[in-house]
Amino acid sequence: MTDSPPTTKLPAQSPPVDPAETEAVGGRAAAGVGRLSWWHGDGGEGAKRNLALIGVLLALFVIGAATRSDLYSNPDWVWANMLSILKLASVVGVVTVGMTFVIIGGGIDLSVGAIVALAGVWCTTVATQSFGAGGMIFTAIIVGIAVGLVNGTLIAYGRLVPFIATLAMLVAARGLAAEISQKQTQISQNSTINGIASTDLLGIPLLVYILAAVVAAGWVLLNRTTFGRRTVAVGGNPEAARLAGINVRLHTLLLYALSGLCCGIAAIMLTAQATSAQAAMANLYELDAIAAVIIGGTLLSGGRGTIVGSLLGVIIFATITNLFAINGLSTEAQNMVKGGIIVAAVLIQQIQFGSLSQFFRRNRLTTS
Amino acid sequence: MTGNDVVSGTGVSPAEAPAEGGEVVLRLTDVVKTFPGVRALDGVQLEVRAGEVHCLLGQNGAGKSTLIKVLAGVHRPDSGHVEWRGEAVSFANPQAAMRSGIATIYQELDLVEDLSVAENAFLGHEPRRFGFIRRGHMASRTRQILGRLGHAEIPPNRMVRALPAAGKQVVSMARALSHEARLIIMDEPSAVLAHDEVENLFRIIRELTAQGIAVIYISHRLEEIREIGDRVTVLKDGRTTAANLPARETPTSDLVSRMTGRTIEYVFPDRPTESVVGDDLLQVDGLTRSGEFADVSLSVRAGEIVGIAGLVGSGRSEVLETIYGARTAEAGSVRMAGRALRPGSVGAAVKAGMGMAPEERKSQALLLGEPIYRNVTLATFSRYARFGFTDASRERAEADRIAENLEMRPRDVRRAVRTLSGGNQQKVVVGRWLLGDTKLLLLDEPTRGVDVGARAELYQVIRQLAAQGVGVLLVSSEVPEVLGLADRVLVMREGRVVRTAPAGELDEDTVLDLVMAGSLMEGAPA
Numbered sequence: 001m002t003d004s005p006p007t008t009k010l011p012a013q014s015p016p017v018d019p020a021e022t023e024a025v026g027g028r029a030a031a032g033v034g035r036l037s038w039w040h041g042d043g044g045e046g047a048k049r050n051l052a053l054i055g056v057l058l059a060l061f062v063i064g065a066a067t068r069s070d071l072y073s074n075p076d077w078v079w080a081n082m083l084s085i086l087k088l089a090s091v092v093g094v095v096t097v098g099m100t101f102v103i104i105g106g107g108i109d110l111s112v113g114a115i116v117a118l119a120g121v122w123c124t125t126v127a128t129q130s131f132g133a134g135g136m137i138f139t140a141i142i143v144g145i146a147v148g149l150v151n152g153t154l155i156a157y158g159r160l161v162p163f164i165a166t167l168a169m170l171v172a173a174r175g176l177a178a179e180i181s182q183k184q185t186q187i188s189q190n191s192t193i194n195g196i197a198s199t200d201l202l203g204i205p206l207l208v209y210i211l212a213a214v215v216a217a218g219w220v221l222l223n224r225t226t227f228g229r230r231t232v233a234v235g236g237n238p239e240a241a242r243l244a245g246i247n248v249r250l251h252t253l254l255l256y257a258l259s260g261l262c263c264g265i266a267a268i269m270l271t272a273q274a275t276s277a278q279a280a281m282a283n284l285y286e287l288d289a290i291a292a293v294i295i296g297g298t299l300l301s302g303g304r305g306t307i308v309g310s311l312l313g314v315i316i317f318a319t320i321t322n323l324f325a326i327n328g329l330s331t332e333a334q335n336m337v338k339g340g341i342i343v344a345a346v347l348i349q350q351i352q353f354g355s356l357s358q359f360f361r362r363n364r365l366t367t368s
Numbered sequence: 369m370t371g372n373d374v375v376s377g378t379g380v381s382p383a384e385a386p387a388e389g390g391e392v393v394l395r396l397t398d399v400v401k402t403f404p405g406v407r408a409l410d411g412v413q414l415e416v417r418a419g420e421v422h423c424l425l426g427q428n429g430a431g432k433s434t435l436i437k438v439l440a441g442v443h444r445p446d447s448g449h450v451e452w453r454g455e456a457v458s459f460a461n462p463q464a465a466m467r468s469g470i471a472t473i474y475q476e477l478d479l480v481e482d483l484s485v486a487e488n489a490f491l492g493h494e495p496r497r498f499g500f501i502r503r504g505h506m507a508s509r510t511r512q513i514l515g516r517l518g519h520a521e522i523p524p525n526r527m528v529r530a531l532p533a534a535g536k537q538v539v540s541m542a543r544a545l546s547h548e549a550r551l552i553i554m555d556e557p558s559a560v561l562a563h564d565e566v567e568n569l570f571r572i573i574r575e576l577t578a579q580g581i582a583v584i585y586i587s588h589r590l591e592e593i594r595e596i597g598d599r600v601t602v603l604k605d606g607r608t609t610a611a612n613l614p615a616r617e618t619p620t621s622d623l624v625s626r627m628t629g630r631t632i633e634y635v636f637p638d639r640p641t642e643s644v645v646g647d648d649l650l651q652v653d654g655l656t657r658s659g660e661f662a663d664v665s666l667s668v669r670a671g672e673i674v675g676i677a678g679l680v681g682s683g684r685s686e687v688l689e690t691i692y693g694a695r696t697a698e699a700g701s702v703r704m705a706g707r708a709l710r711p712g713s714v715g716a717a718v719k720a721g722m723g724m725a726p727e728e729r730k731s732q733a734l735l736l737g738e739p740i741y742r743n744v745t746l747a748t749f750s751r752y753a754r755f756g757f758t759d760a761s762r763e764r765a766e767a768d769r770i771a772e773n774l775e776m777r778p779r780d781v782r783r784a785v786r787t788l789s790g791g792n793q794q795k796v797v798v799g800r801w802l803l804g805d806t807k808l809l810l811l812d813e814p815t816r817g818v819d820v821g822a823r824a825e826l827y828q829v830i831r832q833l834a835a836q837g838v839g840v841l842l843v844s845s846e847v848p849e850v851l852g853l854a855d856r857v858l859v860m861r862e863g864r865v866v867r868t869a870p871a872g873e874l875d876e877d878t879v880l881d882l883v884m885a886g887s888l889m890e891g892a893p894a
Binding site: 226303 | 715735736
């Protein structure tokens with residue numbers, strides 16, 4: 001939304017308008033003009049959207065309970081199943097936190113899956129493994145950040161379009177990963193690393209704790225720090241940010257580095273899960289992450305979005321996968337449903353934003 | 369030509385049709401168009417004849433662009449009549465206007481750079497057979513039209529990107545002719561052209577009018593109006609103040625006086641009786657950016673309001689942005705309190721105590737979806753932060769103080785900026801620089817899109833700031849605003865400062881004359 005709705009009352013001599021339309025505009029004004037939130041000061045709109053996403057999750061739960069009432073009648077199984085959904089969501093979830101920052105900041109990162117693969121492969125080489133678990137984690141994170149810095153430099157200072165720069169990186173990083181691993185699957189011999197995926201604390205998998213920690217850190221970073229404020233400003237209106245004295249280029253660079261950092265963390269998690277790494281790992285994670293961010297209500301054009309929404313997006317996807325698995329249905333049908341969910345989420349957001357009548361009016365204009 | 373009829377206010381019909389000249393093709397009667405808070409057109413009369421060049425004259429904000437958009441089908445009038453070739457019309461959209469024979473050539477030409485000349489000329493109505501574009505036919509028709517325009521040398525298959533500005537303008541006109549336009553509206557067509565190209569433009573216009581096509585010509589350059597125009601209609605504050613004046617004979621003073629003298633009273637705050645002006649704050653020497661402005665020197669002292677008057681394209685906004693570091697100077701220096709600033713660095717300018725309220729509030733200054741307080745603290749939020757953690761309550765408190773000082777309405781700083789009126793949005797932008805230690809405020813068109821009441825408040829705010837020792841450099845295309853608010857005035861024309869004087873020594877007519885005279889790029893940077 002770049003144009004502002006009329007805030008003053010309609011001009012006295014306005015042309016005759018369809019009463020339904022007036023009502024819709026008025027209704028929107030009533031929703032938008034008011035304080036942004038009644039509970040939280042900022043991000044109220046996002047909070048409302050997140051409630052809707054929680055509604056979707058509940059609906060998916062009900063569908064699961066209806067289709068497999070035999071399983072859902074056992075509370076222990078339900079708990080275990082929820083944990084397995086969260087575990088399934090954890091790796092993509094970490095990547096999605098970084099992606100959320102990049103997209104709110106007005107960019108996009110298509111190279112996340114490739115960075116995960118490169119970091120995973122790099123940290124499982126024989127040489128790296130000789131440094132132990134600490135060396136492997138350090139390597140994965142440094143590789144992630146370094147690739148992110150290259151992306152960011154190309155975009156912020158080389159003025160490449162983010163789509164193109166990160167698409168190139170997607171291809172190049174996977175190529176480098178294949179080169180390093182010589183197209184072999186590299187087994188992780190390190191029991192500490194492998195243990196990350198198999199350890200439970202208080203009955204909850206360690207991977208879920210890592211996801212929770214990254215999400216919490218991302219939330220604080222976005223909502224409570226100057227870094228987060230700059231991200232919103234740079235993505236919402238880069239020119240305004242620049243004229244307010246914000247170093248837009250430096251910030252853009254940092255956003256891609258942050259995404260790279262998240263990919264490095266995800267690489268460790270994924271390597272631990274598979275107890276190995278290979279150049280083809282984390283395939284199409286970029287699409288899962290972007291889809292989750294979109295479902296979560298973050299504007300693809302930047303300037304607005306929430307971490308919690310993205311997390312819910314990831315969990316919704318994982319729940320659908322789980323739902324199809326427990327019902328023994330094919331992944332093909334599952335992917336079709338996921339595609340439909342992405343479209344539905346965006347349509348719902350457009351309607352929420354622009355009101356129904358505006359949505360249809362706009363479409364009529366483009367087709368006439 | 370008779371019909372030299374001066375109209376004041378609404379409800380007065382235009383002059384009786386004189387016997388000579390072509391038939392009347394377009395007649396506007398009492399056209400009114402309002403936008404929230406603004407009456408952009410407030411009773412416009414206009415009469416255009418076949419085969420004439422009808423000039424529209426008026427200051428910025430007089431309603432010329434709204435009028436064009438009404439004719440082009442972009443806006444629909446709230447009331448009044450538009451009669452086109454004998455029939456009352458109301459165009460639903462630009463395509464409808466185009467189909468009925470009214471073509472508009474905007475200042476920013478709306479061509480697709482990566483399509484060919486022929487494809488642009490016939491964009492949207494390509495000659496087709498069985499759904500396939502008849503490329504050969506399209507090219508030959510384009511060639512024929514270009515020949516009519518006296519530009520047979522432009523190859524129809526050349527990419528538009530490869531053409532110079534003048535060539536692009538010819539393509540725009542070719543597009544108009546491809547629609548069999550009977551009226552072509554040209555919005556400041558000479559602004560993008562060099563001297564000899566303007567001559568060529570005039571030749572084309574003469575050829576068009578010889579074929580019975582009517583032209584509405586908008587320009588601020590009186591010299592051009594005298595050369596190419598037949599009749600002139602003057603607008604002021606959305607009203608026709610004079611219709612159908614003979615373009616060649618009407619004295620300049622007559623034209624200027626009908627454009628000036630506000631019907632709306634602006635209240636300017638009194639200037640302080642004793643001088644509060646302090647030390648030199650900003651010192652600009654020989655600032656140059658080729659193609660934009662050359663050798664601009666100026667100074668602003670603490671507590672002084674310096675105004676720059678000039679037309680769009682005179683380089684005034686570019687000067688402001690270059691001082692602020694948003695553009696990089698090619699030559700010259702900018703000093704704040706004696707210390708030279710790094711060129712092209714907004715960060716350095718802000719650090720030195722500059723703040724800017726840019727020309728385009730929404731696209732250059734505001735985060736529309738974000739709350740007021742976050743917009744007010746956009747330049748300062750990191751100062752309130754501790755270890756990188758923002759302090760929302762402190763920010764809200766500071767913003768609240770600003771909102772109270774500036775009498776922002778509504779006062780709730782958690783509201784989204786999008787919901788504010790233009791005047792209050794501008795207060796948010798200005799208010800941003802009242803936090804922190806701004807010593808010099810650069811204001812670019814601070815009252816554009818701001819209603820009358822809020823204007824007076826903004827003027828008060830600016831004057832108060834000056835009284836507190838802040839230096840202000842103000843750019844405005846509204847001459848009365850510059851004269852009423854500034855202590856000292858610079859007049860810019862075509863990238864150069866042509867006059868500097870205390871505001872008291874200048875009047876509106878003189879400044880408007882300086883701003884509009886000259887014309888035709890004499891000695892301007894290429």
